Amino acid sequence: MEISLMMYTRNNFNCAEPLFEQSNSLNINFNVSKKTVWLIHGYRPTGSAPVWLQNFLRVLLNQDDVNVIVVDWNRGATTLLYNRAVRNTRKVAVSLSRYIRNLLDHGASLHNFHFIGMSLGAHISGFVGKIFQGQLGRITGLDPAGPKFSGKSPNDRLAYTDAKFVDVIHSDANGLGIKEPVGHIDFYPNGGKTQPGCPKSILSGIQYIKCDHQRAVYLFMASLETKCNFVSFPCPSYEDFKAGSCVDCDYNKGKSCPRLGK
Template sequence: MVCRTLLWRLACVTLLLFDVHRVKSDLESESQECAEMTDLDLKHSLSGTSLIVRLLFYTRFNSSCAQLLSHQKPFSNHRFNLSSPTTFLIHGYRPTGSPPIWMKDFVKFLLNRRDMNVIVVDWNRGATNINYWKVVDNTRKVAANLTDLIQKMKDNGADLSSIHMIGVSLGAHISGFTGANFNGKLGRITALDPAGPEFNGRLPSERLDPSDAQFVEALHTDMDALGYRELLGHIDYYANGGADQPGCPKSIFSGSQYFKCDHQRSVFLYMSSLNGSCPIIAYPCDSYTNFLDGKCMDCGKFLSAGCPVFGYDSIQWKDALVQLEQTRTYFQTNKALPFCKFGYKVDIVTWNQKTHWGYLTIKLNNGEEEAQVELNHKYLMFEKFVKSSLLAQFDRDIQPVKKVSLKFCTGKGLRPRKKLRILSIRFTPLQNNLRPLCRYDLLLEENKDVTFRPIPCEDSNF
């Protein structure tokens, strides 16, 4: 339409303003449709809350704007594609009523990784209660609610094997109860520091167990307090031994972080695995002590496919792990992002006449930066012509290694200083398929750094 007169110009302006107002209204309407996690506070916890389950639905199209799914007609949302995989994200106990700080980032990381349906299970009303035992009772009810939804999905053509449930703390057992209702036909359950109180020592039918899905994995980060101690899945990861996590407070005077940091670390470790830029290698082992002693670095005797990678990509080891039924694994992490460490198997042969005991400090240098590790978790024994194998994990990947520094310490300052005579030392990288580095004939004087240039090892075997 061409505005040729003043009247027409006024009409055009009116129409334009109407269109702008309509667009603005549409945008406001769309923003108002974004569903948020239920936000409660301590007064709700003290008075107790009755269970209400809300389903917050995300896809790549609405990755930052959740839509509330109807329990009765979940597929009325045209973006719910039943042929796409579906991931459920289930939080745990919320004693203060606040939404999990990590939830939105978790959703974004999942959707960045793969095109899928993501359903955040908001049961904050029911999880917020100072009475923990009442919250535990609610886990069965949440599972019944999810069972009803998944049954509707199945009836409308969804493949149960395409369903992945990620449960945090109590959410891990909710995932297990839901999976059990489908006789273990759900594709995958990921349990992030499954809750221990009221579940430790329970029968498999009363907690998460490997029969609840085709593949069940569990990460333990607070097994001495809020988490579960024993094996729960086809593969169980014990980060830093499964209890105290690096960087978490050691004193109660640190406030709330003292109680939740170790427990919550499981979430951030798994989230870091979604970007895949810094993979964490897990080592099957009978104990954390044997892992630290370097006795579990040969994954071939457990898994023909090699050491599994912790996190989202562990599904690649599913078939081998399911055949083993239950596998206990360990790994170490840094105290913050990036969490991954870079490991070396260190083989040492000494030629002292007497057996020496002590600790080692190792530094790697590439000419610009340096990484250091202190092997002091226990006294190391160095016996003449006997190979000692150690695990050294550094906080960074220092490449290429141009210099290595070693320091030997007995920890007994009042005694005469000892000397450790090294016949040969070999550094075998556990990642990146790099060639081992060696050095021969070194003399370490106690408490003094000895720096040398490593050379390619003369043979492939030690």
């Protein structure tokens, strides 16, 4: 396993820098007093970089003056054997914990860490959170991977106990994503399954497979950029929502409607 930590700040927006220098000293652009966002990608069978990565960086740094660390675990994620990539998720978390302890030694704090994990990256975030006994500030799971994780115990997947706050967007719950709620709050846009605008035929190729799965990423980015709130209605099921049973946000009775993302 070889992991690269690519650091971006507003001072080096267009060009990644290593988080630690060869002498193990911390990069001068890293500010320990600021919030740190960790971006962790998922399964990469072909080894290509995520198409959403650069735009995600732009959105994050336009939104807030933060440290952004892109966790590149491509060597562990690039394999035609999905089970191998699944096994590597725990190894990645252990490696990340060593870097995190180094950051803590330099004065960083766990409560300032926000992990954003896509697919397998969501479970890596959860495993990191378990190592630090749930003391991370926040974990956002973007359609956490379902295969090999659905039905597992909280010790073997992302769980709400892994951080002070865990929010999850489910966009492909009947495909590549996990179906069951695993966070403090779980969003199921459009029922969490079939997303508008995604191909409905396998003839569309790879987009038919990954479009719904990746929609969680684009919804989260959109929540940071738009002035429109993605209002979500607490509801036992999507069927109940479509039947009109869950469209009341009565703040006076404590039934607030949470906003996705942000």
